[in-house]
Every structure is written in C-alpha cells, then in structure tokens.
Amino acid sequence: MYKYDEYDQQMVDARVDEFRDQVERRLAGKLTEDQFKPLRLMNGLYLQLHAYMLRVAIPYGTLSGAQMHILADIADKYDRGYGHFTTRQNIQYNWIKLEEAPDLMADLAKVEMHAIQTSGNCIRNISSDHFAGAAADELVDPRPYAELLRQWSSFHPEFMYLPRKFKIAVIASDTDRAAMRLHDIGIQIVEQNGELGAAFYVGGGMGRTPMIAPCIRDFVPLDQLVTYSEACLRVYNRHGRRDNKYKARIKILVHEMGAEEYTRQVEEEFAHLLDQGVEPPLAELERIRTFFEDPAFEDGPKTVDKSDPDFALWVERNTVRHKHDSYVSAVISLKPVGGIPGDATSAQMHLMADLATRFSFDECRVMHTQNIVLPHVKIVDLHALWTALNEAGLGEPNLDQVGDIIACPGLDYCSLANARSIPISQQISERFAANGKGDTLGELKLKISGCINACGHHHAGHIGILGVDKKGVENYQLLLGGSEAEDTSLAKITGPGFDEAGIVDAVETTADVYLREREDGERFLDTYRRIGMAPFKEALYG
C-alpha cells in the first residue's frame, strides 16, 4: 500500500488545522453559512436530512487493517456505531456534529486518511479495480497510476473550480470491474508492442444524462499520462458550461462539441503541454510502484474441502480467481437478506480489519458495489475466514446475485433524494430469499437510485430502479438492460412507474420472464439482449 511521505502528511495535517479554524469561525459567527458551505464541502462535510454527513476518501478503495479499525472507531466515537460504504469506494458517516468534525479529521489524518475533495466541483476520489494487484486477468496493478493521478489532482490549483465534479477510474484488465466507461475519464492501462500505455475514454457518466465514454486515444505512453490527463481537463475547464448545472459535466461537452472536435482540442493542448514540463519524472512513478509490489505469496494447497454445502456455495459465489493459484480474492458481502446495502457496524468493521490482517496481508478493498474484498486469501484459510464471517452476519453468498443490490442512501438520508431506495432493496432481497428464486437466477445486477443523480447506478443495472417524486408520492421507474462492465450499456425504462409494493412485484415479474425465456448459459442480461424489451413489457403491463 502507498505510504504518505512528509509532503502528503503535511498537507493533510495543515488542512485539518485550517478546517478547525474555519469551524471555530463559523460557530463564533464570523462566517455565514453561505461563506462556510463551500469550505465544509471541500472537506467532504455535507448537511443532509438528519445531520451533517462526512464522506471520507478511500483512494482506489484500498484500506489497511489499521485504517479500517480507525473507521470503526470513528463510527463509535463520532457517529452512531456504523458507516455506509459507497459506490465511489468511500465511506460516509450520517450523524456527524460540526463541533466534532475537526477532531474526527485529525483522527483520520493519523492513519493517512482525509475527506478532501470528496465534494465540490473538483477531481474526486479516484476509483479502480477492487481486485487490483490480485486479479488473474490484469496486465499490471492499476493502482500506482491511480495514485500518481491522486497526487497530481490533490489540491491542483487549476482544477479546484471546474464546471462540475469530475470522476476518474483506472483499470488494467479487459474485464471492467470499475464502471470505467461511465466516468468523466476512464483510463485502461494497455500494452502495445511490448510497451505499457493508457487508453483514454472521456465523457462518460450516469446522472440525468447517462453517456458511455468514447475512446479518444487508444495509447498514451505512461510517461505522458499526467500530461494527457491535464490536457483533457484543460479543454473541459475552458469550454465546460458553467451557466447550467445540469449541462456542466464533461459528458455534455464531449457530446455537444463532438468527440472528434474535443479530441482535436485535447491533442492540441497536449502538444502544447508536452513542452511545459507538466509530467512528473518517471522516477516518481517508480517510487510509487514500489508501494504496490506483491506481498510474499507462498505456495500452498490449490483446493479446499467443500463438503459443507453452505461453505461450498460461498466459495463458489464469493471468491474470485487470483493471479497466484494458492490464493483467491474473497468478497465480504455487506448485503444480508433484508439488510441495508453497504452499511457496516463498527464491530463488523473491526472484524473485517482483523481478518484482513490475519488472512490478507493486512489489506482490504471497498468495492463500488458496496462490498468489501480481502484481496489475497490463501485457499487453505478459506474455511476459517468463512466461519468468522458467518458468525458476524457477513457470510452471505450473494456476489453478483439478485440480493447483491446497489442502493444509494435515498430519501432515508439524502437531501437530494426523491424516494427511498433502501426499503425497496430490502423488500426485493427478502422476496427472492423467501420464494427461493434468488438461487435460480445466476448473475443479476440490480441497482437502485433514489433520484436522477444516479448514485445507485440504476442506468447500469441489469435491472435498474429509479425513485421519483410523483406529486409528493414515491414512485419507481423500472429499467432493464444496463451494464457497467466491459460490455457497457445503458438501461432503458420499461414504461410507467410503480408504487412501493408494485415495484417489488415488477422485479419478480421481470425475473419470471427471464426464467421462462432464458437459454442454456444465459445471464439475465444476455436473455434481455436477445429477446429485447417486448416480452418484459407484455408481462409487466399486459
């Protein structure tokens, strides 16, 4: 894992001191809320429905055991004993007191963490493949490149007041586990003629106008990675719309300008910047890379006794092939039947931290699907791990199943939401657990957002649900056919929306059509793509 150097630590410590002063001035009446709001947002502190909410950055989703322990301690000390892992691989606390926020941030800084740039119109936390450094199919570990971009984008003076927020994802495999093409910039580390480089996809996103990012350049040499990123940002910063919040994201610029013209301007800016010495020396990338070297993997058994059917099911569903054949990556589900997706109690966080230390070289990852990964688990240790998880209610075998639902906080917590998301996810997971259909559906990615901002990624769900406000009453639109993976697609609305009970029935009806129509080996998404929307609409609306 990356370790702060003296500059990183000084910057974070200085920001804590600065924010403490700002809070004191706000509480003393020397700053109005209008003056204070942009300052607190720069430090990830929102005012939500019930209280202040703090979003803590977890760069590319990677955490040490010590960091996870501190996140648990913060839940107890400053919040109400739990946290919520988000679709940007971050964690949010829902019950923060303004007067205590500076102390909380000081506690975070002690373990090289912060909440800087988790809000505002700046470059946000950079996300990546949650199996980075472990995946059998990756070209290289993408995290050194994500870390380089994190350092470049942190406090970048030119990009602190962009037209709108800006999200970057970095992957290094053909399998996309980070929704790369649904980001403002998606970067895939690729190889051409024996040389590593980066393919740039620019102008994707979800929200009210979902777009799939086009590839604007298929190979940028790695010693020009930052320079090319800077060129992409500069053109956006110059031409992105600031007059209309809803048209301010880069996806709108690329769409309206046209990908070809946007690319032309980026290339022009890139050529200019190459002479400016923007790029850090390759030695810095090499320095960063040393923090992400493989741990000391050991050869061991390649199989494990799976005579216990519950354990066997968990292994089958929740473990993923590792690049070392004596290991797997194990996914800890934060989606118990009827539970709140992404929520973990402080006790569960402490346990996951301990298990990361004991079984996974002291490392864990936050998935954008709101689960936790132990990236490097010896196959021989799997039963002990599963036993510990099961005892803590963390052993649900449902990775990528219908119960593994992404849900934003929705109207239960979020001031932007129009409808509640969490109760819908709870009812769906309970319905499919009770009727037994959940075990027959295979891979089915269901994603729920409580408003058009799409924090719950509903556009990318095989089945998506969007909560809307219909004359003061919650209403839910059903969408089908989305994917955030390498076969990226945007889901389409089936038709008129449903009430709370109706949307749960509608999801079951949709699943029934799939079960009736599927052919051998087809996932839900495959069947949908083969037969189209019509059979589903017929079943839903008659």
Added chain:
Amino acid sequence: MKILTGNDLKTGDVVWWDGQGWSRHVEDAVDAGDDAETILAREEAARRVNVPYVIAAELADGVPRPAHIKDRVRALGPTVRPDLTLKPADPQAIDWVI
C-alpha cells in the same frame, strides 16, 4: 399551516420552531403564519438555527404533519433504522411518515 424547520448549527440535529425556540420534536412546531420569514431571518442571524426554511403542514390528530414526505422523514429519522429515530419504541411511527 406554515411551520419552520432547520438544523442545529453545532450538532446538525433537525429542529422545529416552537414559538420560543427550536425543538427537536415536530409535535412542538407552531404555525408561524405571516411572521415566518421574519423569524427565520432573526434566528439564522443569531445562529440559533442553520439553513432554516418554511414548509407547509397540516394538523393531524393535533400534531403538525409536514406536507412533503422529505420533511416527515426529517421529523422522525430514517425509516430503515427505527432504532435511530426519535420514536424507537413506537413501531407505528413510520406509518406517520409514509
């Protein structure tokens, strides 16, 4: 009726104008009538409340019930965590929100 709500500056707690000050309980909210904007300006300036605003409500069983579900969620707490609401011992409380 018009009632006033906002958040406590220090704690972020949801609060309601009770005629004298700010209460955490919507049951205490009073009709601010034509004085709403004046009260808001005065109270925010004095930092007794943060980002206050006026909402429509109606009396239901003698208790002000905000017109919009968002403010009813604010008044009670998250419907998915009854233990964290202001009425953890009342299983029917969520019905008031919905």
